[in-house]
Amino acid sequence: MKSKTLFDKLWDQHEVLSLEDGSSVIYIDRHFIHEVTSPQAFAGLEKRGLPFFRPDQAIATMDHNIPTTGQANPVMGAESGLQVSRLRENCAKHGIALFGMTHPMNGIVHVIGPELGLTRPGMTIVCGDSHTSTHGAFGTIAFGIGTSEVEMVMASQCLLQRRPKTMRINIGGKLSVGVTAKDLILYLISKLGTGAGTGYFIEFAGEAIRLLSMEGRMTVCNMAIEMGARGGLVAPDEVTFNYLIHREFSPSGEQWEQALSGWKLLKSDDDVVFDREETFDASDVAPMITWGTNPGAGIPITGTIPDNDLKALAYMGWNGGEKIMDQKIDYVFVGSCTNGRIEDLREFASYVQGHKKADGVTAWIVPGSKKVELQAREEGIEEILNEAGFELREPGCSACLAMNDDKIPAGKYCISTSNRNFEGRQGPGARTLLASPLTAAAAALTGRISDPRRSVIPTKFGTPSPTTKGDE
Amino acid sequence: MSFEPITIITSKVVKLQVDNIDTDRIIPARFLKSVDSSGFGKNLFHDWRYRPDGSPDPEFVLNKPEGQGQILLTGKNFGCGSSREHAAWALYQYGFRVIISSGFADIFRTNALNNGLLPLEVGADTLALLMDMHQANPSAPWTVDLQSQQLTADRQLQTAFDINPFRKHCLITGSDVIDYLASLKPQILEYETNHPIK
Structure with a gap:
């Protein structure tokens, strides 16, 4: 039998029809829905007189435009309020499970899918959101789609797609202490460029990926889209299975055993050839920070701001050729589908514990979900944050895209754990x-861009380390 | 969304020579708060097009006489970032029908095709040439013939472009993929019988 990549195995398994022009009709196992990219799709479906084909395979949440304080009595603009109420009406009408604001399972769509066990190895997963690539960390084909495609999945549970090319990025070695999955993906994008993945689906492999927790792998796959890739994936292993067991919607008992035996087969064949292959060494990665206006503009924290992109320099208000270290910051945002999970909050808290937020810095710590919020409280993270001068907000996409009131003012500098540094x-x-x-924690304490390796101190959560495994 | 079929477009060309224009640039997130799919054209390229006080920025191309046309000529990797289809809606509703670039982000390309907007991809060298030709004669009409898959720039340069045959059919007839997928119900039901979700 011909050797195959994991991606191609999953693609073939989900192919309903293979068309002469090389396109495929692909079956979608799981469809996540949120308030911003769905209303026009629901309306389109009704206009055509088509039923919602498989409501049981759709899950809806509210995340993009909701406030991150006072959710019990939310204050929202009329338009955002209408999107939220329209989602509620649409879900009720079509029988779709909805985790609305204050629901114990509410949160950012790419945080709740995995943490509830709705995202499982071998699935095809879509959502009207480009960071759907996050779910690839579980060995899935997961990618973002536009609203017309949301409507297609509502109508048929299928999409018409061209088969992407395959790329494998191997990262050997180990990440150094103080260097995280976020630094790794920013490093890869800085090396390969924001358009390198266009037309490709990426498999992340190698020792450094194996050593990452599921949360770290999600951070890496989340930003595969920032390389232009349709998505990124990681072959599932014991780390994956240990994460998934006993989750709310994970299979249990005999069904778990049955699923597990299938999941263990999900990997690329040893001798398979990818369309493109890249290799990096994790020990070359330092803490990374972006200086410019696209996610490829990452440099090591000890690095120098380049002087060749005048447009970006003007927007950022910087002179090329200066060190990025010690530049002043005004805001800190910790959250988003990239870094809004419990491990991220643990890392941040472990760093700021026993210290004080710098004067003049405004910090927004936004959990990725209601469960993360609750867990942060139970683990004592919220208390540590409060003592250090921070407060924990309620879940949502928040300042990642600033659709709600969590906006960074013009001209202000925000060190952000999110995924995009585009203008505006x-x-x-x-x-x-x-x-x-x-x-972000190091900057929050000093008010300036700072090297987190300068003072990585062991705390009750252990030394912040990229190889921290496990979760609860 | 329903759209006007494309056959032949002859129009002046609007040049926006910037690489990696992301969909947040095309339409910022704060303008996505609608449950309708109309009314986005006025916010196309909003934060380049308007000053913070809301007045049009006279330096931005859409606010100049050469800012009107059905063809947009722009830099590589157009439409990267967010999957928001509002970006395609905004471009179409402003009046664009063709975007010429040396590369499009995957999700944007699909969104464009689903909304009657032709992503016309040329090689990097050709793009550079087209930028120069536009510089030399900014008001010359260019012609895009979808049937024969030919772009004619300023009656001087003719170049062929690729497009998937089914997508071409959809653009020429003004039809879309949703009805096609819905028509596959028997095959989809059969697939489901053979592939239970684990």
């Missing part, structure tokens, strides 16, 4: 510096 992404004129939760 965090608000008109906002200046975004992408970094890990540890690097």
Whole structure:
């Protein structure tokens, strides 16, 4: 039998029809829905008089435009309020499970899917959101789609797609202490460029990936889209299975055993050839931070701001040729589908424990889900944050895309654990510096860009380390 | 969304010579708060097009006389970032029908095709040439013939472009993929019988 990549195995398993022009009709196992990219799709479906084909395979949440304080009595603009109420009506009408604001399972779509066991190895998963690539960490084909495609999945549980090419990125070795999965993915994008993945689906492999927790793998796959890839995936292993067992919607008992035996087969064949292969060494990765206006603009924290992109320099208000270290910051945002999970909050808390937030810094710590919020409280993270001068907000996408009131003012610098530093992404004129939760913590304490390795101190959560495994 | 079929487009060309234009640039997230699919054209490229006080920025191309046309000529990796289909809606509703670039982000390309917007991809060298030709004669009409898959720039340069045959059919007839997928119900039901979800 011909050798295959994991991606191709999953693609073939989900192919309903293979068309002459090389396109495929692909079956979608799981469809996540949120309030911003779905209303036009629901309306389109009704206009055509088509039923919602498989409501049991859809899960809806509210995350993009909701406030991150006072959710019990939410204050929202009329338009955002309408999107939220329209989602509620649509889900009720079509029989779709909805985790709305304050629901114990509410949260950012790419945080709740995995933490509830709705995301499982071998699945095809889509959502009207580009960071759907996050779910690839479980060995799935997961990718973001537009609203027309959301409507297609509602109507048929299928999509018409061209088969992407395959790329494998091997990362050998181990990440150093103080260097996280976020630094790794920022490093890869800085090396390969924001368009390198266009037309490809990426498999992340190698020792450094195996050593990452599921949360770290999610951070890496989350930002595969920032390389232009449709998605990224990691072959499932014991780390995956240990994460998934006993989750709310994970199979149990005999069904778990049955699923597990199938999941263990999900890997690329040893002798398979990818369309493109890249190899890196994890020990070359330092804490990374972006200086410019695309996610490929990452440099080591000890690095120098380049002088060749005048447009980006003007927007960021910087002179090329200066060190990025010690530059002043105004805001800190910890959260998003990239770094809003419990491990991220643990890392941040472990770093700021016993210290004080710098004066003049505004910090927003936004859990990725209601469960993360609750867990942060139970583990004492919220208390540590409060003592250090931070507060924990309620879950949502928040300042990652600034659809709600969590906007960075024009001209202000925000060190952000999110995924995009595009012009205006965090608000008109906002200046975004992408970094890990540890690097964000170091900046939050000094008010300046700081090297988190300078003072990595062991705490009750252990030494912040990229190889921290397990979760609860 | 329903759209006007494309056969032949002859129009002036709007040049926006910037690489990696992301969909947040095309339409910022704060303008996505609608449950309708119309009304996005006025916010196309909003934060380049308007000053913070809301007045049009006269330096931005859409606010100049050469900012009107059905063809947009732009830099590589157009439409990267967010999957928001609002970006395609905004471009279409402003009046664009063709975007010429040396590369499109995958999700944007699909969104464009689903909304009657032709992503016309040329090689990097050709793109550079087209940028120069536009510089030399910014008001010359260019022609895109979808049937014969030919772009004619300023009656001087003719170049062929690729498009998937089914997508071409959809653009020429103004039809979309949803009805096709819905028509596959027997095959989809058979697939489901043979492939239970684990």
